[in-house]
Amino acid sequence: MPEGHTIHRLAAEHLRMFGGLAVAASSPQGRFAEGARWLDGRVLSEADAHGKHLLLGFDDDRTLHVHLGIYGKYAFGEGPASAPVGVVRLRLEGGGWYGDLRGPNTCELLEPGEVKLLRDRLGPDPLRGDADPEVAWWRVGRSRTPIAVLLMDQSVVAGPGNIYRAEVLFRQGIDPRLPGRRLGARRWAALWDDLVELMAAGVRAGRIDTVRPEHMPEAMGRAPRVDGHGGEVYVYRRAGLPCLVCGTEVATVEVASRNLFWCPGCQPPAV
DNA sequence: GGGGTATGAAGAC
DNA sequence: TCTTCCTACCCCA
Numbered sequence A: 001m002p003e004g005h006t007i008h009r010l011a012a013e014h015l016r017m018f019g020g021l022a023v024a025a026s027s028p029q030g031r032f033a034e035g036a037r038w039l040d041g042r043v044l045s046e047a048d049a050h051g052k053h054l055l056l057g058f059d060d061d062r063t064l065h066v067h068l069g070i071y072g073k074y075a076f077g078e079g080p081a082s083a084p085v086g087v088v089r090l091r092l093e094g095g096g097w098y099g100d101l102r103g104p105n106t107c108e109l110l111e112p113g114e115v116k117l118l119r120d121r122l123g124p125d126p127l128r129g130d131a132d133p134e135v136a137w138w139r140v141g142r143s144r145t146p147i148a149v150l151l152m153d154q155s156v157v158a159g160p161g162n163i164y165r166a167e168v169l170f171r172q173g174i175d176p177r178l179p180g181r182r183l184g185a186r187r188w189a190a191l192w193d194d195l196v197e198l199m200a201a202g203v204r205a206g207r208i209d210t211v212r213p214e215h216m217p218e219a220m221g222r223a224p225r226v227d228g229h230g231g232e233v234y235v236y237r238r239a240g241l242p243c244l245v246c247g248t249e250v251a252t253v254e255v256a257s258r259n260l261f262w263c264p265g266c267q268p269p270a271v
Numbered sequence B: 001g002g003g004g005t006a007t008g009a010a011g012a013c
Numbered sequence C: 001t002c003t004t005c006c007t008a009c010c011c012c013a
Helices: A004-018 A033-039 A112-120 A133-140 A162-171 A185-205
Strands: A024-026 A044-050 A053-058 A063-067 A073-078 A088-094 A097-102 A106-110 A251-255 A258-262
Touching (some): A004 A044, A004 A053, A004 A088, A004 A185, A033 A088, A063 A112, A133 A185
Antiparallel strands (some): A024 A088, A044 A053, A053 A063, A063 A106, A073 A097, A088 A097
């Protein structure tokens, strides 16, 4: 489930398991053999997340940069690691724990300068204390691009993905097609604050829940929904089902080869 | 065993 | 806008 909240959890988990320890590194799949050889025996000194990018700092100033993409996953286990199952790009072991990385979009070692370049092309991350929503507003507020597209642009806001964008727009009652410049500073501030709250809850829970208690299916006399992504949401992947709030059929359209979901009743087009 | 799907993004046009 | 990369899982035959 790789949206920003997942990556922040991964950073914290790495620190908890391997922080300050010399780790054993290997690449059972072989595609990161050279990097794993360099990592092997080095001490994990810091673990950070910026948007969907995981940055693990090791002694000697190099940084392991992991981006999960759509498919990437980490699986952690306690005790001596068993023979790797499936295609494991990188395995780290230490302190009685191990972590297996499969299917990442990116798994590479960066020099300090390269880390700075990476960070410089990312927008503020709602989960980071140093995030400044005004920096994002500077882009959003002068753009003709639909807000739904801007929210997926990691150089505008780093961290939200397809679920958070759909859900935060629903919660704020904003038509996804509304151009950024027509949003207004006030609605941007409210949207940002909601993102911060939702994503922080996602970090704590390890899943994306966005439905307010009064709209939970149980409270409405319906059965809880079962969905593969694991959280309770208003519109994401609910196309054709009745909106939990107004009953209108949830709509969907493909935008930039991603599925966008919204409720035409709760998120009416601005006149 | 094949096809479709998925929470992402870069690079080629 | 299209293609490509990456892996696992689900559904269907």
